[in-house]
Amino acid sequence: MKKSILFVICLFTVLAHSQEIKPIPQVNVSGEGKIKVVPDQVTILATVETKGTNAKEVKKQNDQQMEAVLKLVKNMNLAPADYKTKRVSLNPQYDYEKKKHTYNATQTIEILLRDLSKYDELMEGLVDQGINRIDNVTFQSSKLAQYQSEARKQAMKDAKMKAEDYVSVLGQKVGAGFTITDNSQTYYPQPVYAMKSMSVESDSAAPRQTMAVGEIEIVANVSVSFKLE
Template sequence: MKKTVLVLMAVVMTTLSNAQEIKQVPQISVSGEGKIKVTPDYAIISIGVENTGNDAAEVKKKNDQTVDAVIKYLKGLKIAAADYQTKQVYLHKNYDYNKKKTSFIASQQISVTLRDLTKYDTMMMGLVDTGINNIQGVEFKATKLAQYESDARKAAVVNAKAKATDYAVALNQKIGKAILVSDNSQTNFPQPRMYAMASMKESADGMPQETLAIGEIEITSNVSISFVLE
């Protein structure tokens, strides 16, 4: 029994000793950031049509006519069928208690992916002509986003390693292998710088109208790394 206790104590002491050695490894922890800025190469445009009237069937019919015109127009622009989709269909009965009247509101939203941004002005003017009366917004995207995110992560690691090296040199030491890596990335899509795309139309002064500012997508990666300090 005494021998067993001694063996257990030896195991515990060895474990504690190893734990202390791990904790006592000199190390340096730094953060790094990598940023990649790219120009978007396609856009997702949200459009819609809304009609109000006293008859539900009539307002829906007006919406259906506009949507039919939109789809035919997009086909004429050679927009792939996979690049436009109905996102919402809405029909609401509204009662005005003051006027004691009932009315109906019908709306439909469509999302259009435009892969050729040079067609933006032409497409938007054509869509307005079809009868849409609601544009929710334009979201710019990049087709190689996964590759750009990878590049940003690599840049963040390089940035962190450079910081660690600066500190180590100042201490007359050098960094060793990485022993802990934490990814703190969050992808955002700010547009800090704006580029204007010229329209095919001209303004009153004869200069091309600039109606689309596509900006830049900024992909940011943040990482925390602990290196062995030698």
């Protein structure tokens, strides 16, 4: 009986205490920071793909083409840390109509080019030495972390300015922030290199421009809750 009475007293105490807790006056806003920069480097994902009926010969041909590609990259004085093999495969394929096997060999290399003035020279050289598939071209900034930090700060300033706009009508002030949620994503422009332009004769008198780098837009998005004073 005493235990039951004690339990009821504790229950009423908790309920009474919970009724005394008042919601915190607050304003919830979002903010955006945006930095536009011209990229100063590019990552290229390129593949040598060979096919044939003899697995050994297909692999040998694929290796020879990739060897020529690596030689080109080394001759362009790229740092060893700026290029690496990403994927290697040799797969059998069966043609049910002709009832025979063929083989498909691929090797993919990832190259980080820090000097964009060498972009055309590298891309043409890759194709000349056996690259027959450009899987991806991503323009980047070597100062990405710095620009991301600037974008985040801009996003927080934007959020606070919005909060101040809202509460100024109510005659209140924005207090301390107590929750911050980062909703940021980074997007890179990925132009497609025109493979056909590489077939133009190398002794052409007119210089060619085969890419439009554009700008990287680094965007930070935040959601912030501020206390109201």
